Amino acid sequence: MCSPLLQEPAPMSENAALPQPLHDALLQLLGPAGLLTAASDVDPFCIDWRALYHGKCAAVLRPANTEECAKAVALCNQHNVPMVPQGGNTSMVGGATPDNTGKAVVISTTRMTRIHDIDHADLTMTVEAGVTLKAAQDAAAKEGLLLPLSISSEGSADIGGILATNAGGNNTVRYGNARELALGLEAVLPDGNVLNLMRKLRKDNTGYALRQLLVGSEGTLGIITQAIIQLQPAPRSRETALCAVADAKGALDLFAAFRKQDPSAIQAFEFMSGTSMALVNKLIEGAPLPLSEPAPAYALVELGSPRGDDSLRSLMEDVLGTALEDGLVTDAVLAESEAQRQSLWMIREEHAEAQKRAGASVKNDVSVPLAAIPTFIDEATKACEALIPGIRVAPFGHIGDGNIHFNLVQPEGADPKAFLAQDHAMMDTVAAIVRKLGGSFSAEHGVGQLKTYMMPEWRGGAELETMRRIKNALDPKNLMNPGKIFPAA
Amino acid sequence: MCSPLLQEPAPMSENAALPQPLHDALLQLLGPAGLLTAASDVDPFCIDWRALYHGKCAAVLRPANTEECAKAVALCNQHNVPMVPQGGNTSMVGGATPDNTGKAVVISTTRMTRIHDIDHADLTMTVEAGVTLKAAQDAAAKEGLLLPLSISSEGSADIGGILATNAGGNNTVRYGNARELALGLEAVLPDGNVLNLMRKLRKDNTGYALRQLLVGSEGTLGIITQAIIQLQPAPRSRETALCAVADAKGALDLFAAFRKQDPSAIQAFEFMSGTSMALVNKLIEGAPLPLSEPAPAYALVELGSPRGDDSLRSLMEDVLGTALEDGLVTDAVLAESEAQRQSLWMIREEHAEAQKRAGASVKNDVSVPLAAIPTFIDEATKACEALIPGIRVAPFGHIGDGNIHFNLVQPEGADPKAFLAQDHAMMDTVAAIVRKLGGSFSAEHGVGQLKTYMMPEWRGGAELETMRRIKNALDPKNLMNPGKIFPAA
Structure with a gap:
């Protein structure tokens, strides 16, 4: 079992060309803007952003809509050409990078960028897969609504990608993972048929949970092309505090104290070890510790509510007051302005960068x-x-x-x-x-190709066998994102 | 297409006996308490509670635990005997009733009634499938916690059944359907293998969403044997009001007004037409209209919060005050005691009974x-x-x-x-x-056998085909709850 973080780029073979009849059919279908074959055009699609994987592909297909995507998939399937769906190319586990045989095509959703509808009665957004999470968030915010998913790659990651990988992030504690936000879904199946689950229904018990299955399947069961996203009223009040605690147990006890009062008020609850915080304070400019002295551990609490009253402030003060009295929290700072709030979040968000510099x-x-x-x-x-x-x-x-x-x-x-x-x-x-301890080897990032080797030990037996059967039933030729999730048989 | 509500009971054939070797093996495995074959013992398991379907079965198997269930399923599979999983037998659509060939066995979860664990750190309950929803709710309440699912059959319906059918109910608007509450799951697959997904994890992106797929599959992909249910802190404050409105749009506008303030405070939001309310007031003793005069429609609003403060009362009064001023609500009564609250809910819950009497x-x-x-x-x-x-x-x-x-x-x-x-x-x-209008023919009740005929028209094409492929991949002999969800091919 090789060490994935030390892999050297594999020796590059030339991109295998598309079979001519397939090339011609795709060109006619997608036009020159929708079919990239020059090495300089396709190379960026063949390297993941962590640069762990250096793949190759025969072409990049960029369908402009579901219909083009479906026809392109059907053509590739007829010619037995593997397909690698790709959104914003921000996978942490090489989930959207082709292998280095050069036989596959990358199917990019980046041209499918329409926001069709924001519905104020149902609080939904109907959106194409290629819209970036940030663009979708902004469109919701413009209408006074909240798209309650936030991840650090949101400027590039797109709706198709966040659903294909069931993205998590800072607000999962309040609103759930991406799966819980997808009220409706449309996907192109490996044979080119379109699975239309674009229903705006909170209750619909008419057969299997295909929507939930497609979400998180990392592109191995189809290409997500559209979704209906559940929005929320935008918070009108927010309270944010950085708290010094003795250890992880202290942070957890503080979380439980807030949860007991009102779990739905907890917009985010983040933990930072003293070691990691010290790196941020030392190595990141403009991020000193806003407390009088370093602590063994910290919790960043954000409460939020669409209510305009001041009940959130008293909730924060009540819980923190008791925690300070009890010694659970040894020091705390509350954000008194949006600028202060942002600087507390900046401290949290710079942990990865500080570690990189260390x-x-x-x-x-x-x-x-x-x-x-x-x-x-x-x-x-x-x-x-x-x-x-x-x-x-x-x-x-x-x-x-x-x-x-x-x-x-x-x-x-x-x-x-x-x-x-x-x-x-x-x-x-x-x-x-x-x-x-009954945990998981991948909380948010998925399996991709980085962690396939862990599947037999962690998810083996009936679980992996059931996944394989489903994969084989929907993609019998194993053409859709091969080499992801499943270890080589 | 026959009219299902007028079906006469089919002429009864004798129960087909189990093959002797299977009978002997099951008797040895399950003991006499776990294997019922006398007609008087098995008959109650062969009629659904609405008495729409009168089936027959060769035996009722009552495994005491997962291991017995798995071995029994493996034996039945070896002998090609169809299996009909059954919980509290409260299906509205004949989902747990065998056909009338008498060839199937009913596998009842009613002996699997242990509550293993209530975890205050994770707010979870680990529970066997045969525990009734009411027993599980009570066990949670005893610990100061809330199992946030409430349906009218909760005294009989069991955890396995509510998960197999993705039950909804009064609190779905706040907490989601049963699927959203199942953090972990265990099921016996059609071949007798045990699918162990009993993980207490809110984030776990390691392959396909098998848990979500099993939930709502109406026993056609396996028998749910255990679950880990997500609990919530019990509400410490509640506000309940019955409001007179002009029509459904009025009720919906009132819902939107509450949702804009705080969607997470809305514990339930129910609609009642004036026609249905008038039947209740007339035909149900002790359920007069608690408003000065009848209205075209009504909304029953319940707000809830684990917070002990009085912010809920002011939220209710603020929204209702504005709605009364604007003429959206023409009259309203607030429950001032738990007894008044219960009588408002009684009025809502008697609609089915009043209609029956009419x-x-x-x-x-x-x-x-x-x-x-x-x-x-x-x-x-x-x-x-x-x-x-x-x-x-x-x-x-x-x-x-x-x-x-x-x-x-x-x-x-x-x-x-x-x-x-x-x-x-x-x-x-x-x-x-x-x-x-883009709706669904079954919101809560499922497909069962009552609504299979609607599937091709409503869910046909790629959707039904994908469901069929998954069914066939996991249950190639079509032995697990045959005749449910899928129309005869």
Whole structure:
């Protein structure tokens, strides 16, 4: 099992050309703007943004609408050409990158960018797959509504991609993952038929949950082309606080205290270890610690409500007041303006960048039951420190969802390459503890091609077999995003 | 296409006996308490509670746990014996009743009644399939928590059944359908393998959404044996009001006004037509209209919050105050005590009973987009009145979910049989309008065997074909709940 973070780019073969009849049919269907074949045009579509994978493809297809997409898929299927759906190309796990045989085509949704409708009665947005999450958020905000999904890649990630990967992010604790936001869906199946599930219904018990199945299938069952997204009234009041706590258990107890009062008021609840915070304060300009002294751990709490009254402020003050009295929180700062709120969030959002500046690092996007978080962080920290003396264990993440980015930063002054050479040992060490505690090896990022090798051990037996049967039933030629989710048989 | 509500019981053949080797193996596996074969023992399992379907079965299997269930399913599969999973036997659509060949066995979950765990950190309950919804609700309440699903059959319906049918009910508007509450799941697949998805994770992107697929599959893909249910903090404050409005649009506008303030405060939002309310006031003892005069329509609003403060009361008063000023609400009564609250809910819950006392009636459990509700009710009312002069169109239901029980009561003094003879004409009349408006022919009740004939027209093409492929992939011998969801090929 090779270490994926150290893979060298595979030697490039030439792109295999499309069969001429397929090429001609696609050109006629999609026009020159919809069919890219020159190496300089297609290369950017063949490298994931982390640059872990360097693939090749025979062409990039850019259908302008569902009908073109469906016809293009049917043609590729007839010619047995593998297809790799791609949205904003922001996968963390190589989920949208073709292999290096050059036989596949990439089918890009980037030209399908229409927002058809914002419905104020149903609070929905009907949108094509290629609209970026940011553009969709902005369109909702313009109408006084909230599209309640926020991830760091939202400027590039598109609606098709966030649904195909069931994206999570900062507001999952309040509104759920992307799957919960998709009220309707349209997808082109591997044979080119269109699955039209574009219904605006909150209750509809008429057969299998195909919409939920397509969401999170990482492009292996079809290409999502349109969706109806459930919106929310925009929050009119927000309260944001950064709190110093003793450890993860302290952060979790604070979360429970807020949840007991009103789970639906918790817009976000983030955890940051002292180690990771210290890196931010030291290495990021304009991000000093806004508390009087460093603490072992921190929680960033954001409450939100569409209500215009001041009940949120009293909720925040009541819970924090009790927590300060009880010693659960040792210090706290409340944002008194939008500028202060943004600077608290900036501190949270710079953790990945600060870790990058601190040297080589290894990411573990894991989840465990909430009750297991303290044990997980304790045991995994000790195990990693035993494995690599001087390692900087710098976890942070969406603790309200049980989702910790258990990131590991190289010892100060150590050789980055030597550190990364042990990446697999570190990942396996963390994974073993996650597994023992009933957690998952991928909370948000999906399986893609990076983590397929973990599937047999973690999801083997009846679970993986059931997934394989479904895949085979809907894509018997294995043409739709092959090599993703499933390990080679 | 025969009229299902007028079906006579089919002539009963004798129960086909189990093959002797299978009988002996099942007896050894399940013991005498787990294997019923006497006609008097199995008959109650062969009639649905609406008594629409009178089936037969070779035996009733009552496994005591997952392991017994899995082994029993494997044995039945080896002997090609069809299996009909059954929970509390409260299906509205004959979903848990065997056909009348007598070849199938019913597999009942009623002996699997353990509540394993209530977890206060994760707010979850780990529970076996045979626990009734009411028992599970009570166990949660005892711990100060809320199991946020409430349906009228909750005293009999069990956890396995509500998940297999993706039950809805009064609180869906706030907490979602049963699917959204199942954090973890265990099911026995048609081949007897156990699919263990019992994970307490809010984020877990590691392959296909098998849990969501199993939920709502009406026992055709496997038997749900255990689940982890997401609980909520119990509401500490509640405000309940009955409001007189001009029509469905008025009710919907009132819903929008509350939603704009705080969607998460709306615990329930129910609609009642004036016609249906008048039947309740007239035919149900102790349920007079608690307003000064009858109105064309009513909304029952319940706000709830785990917060102990009085912000809910002011929210209710603010919205209702404005609505009264604007003439949107013409009269309203607020519950000032738990007894008053219960009597308002009693009025809502007696609609089905009042309609029953008024004579023959036809039920349409439909949903449409919220924006389409006024048009739906207008058009469907006119069409039914044109079809049967004097008919009493008496809709009510979960308007906040777009789910209307569009029920039709016979003209006063008319012959019930003559009225019911036109049931299909009425259902088709309503269905055509629902369809035109992008709605669904089954919001909560599922397809079962009652509505299989509607699937090709409503869900045909790629959607039904995709469902068939999945069914065939997981149950190639078509042994698990045959005849449900899918029309005969």
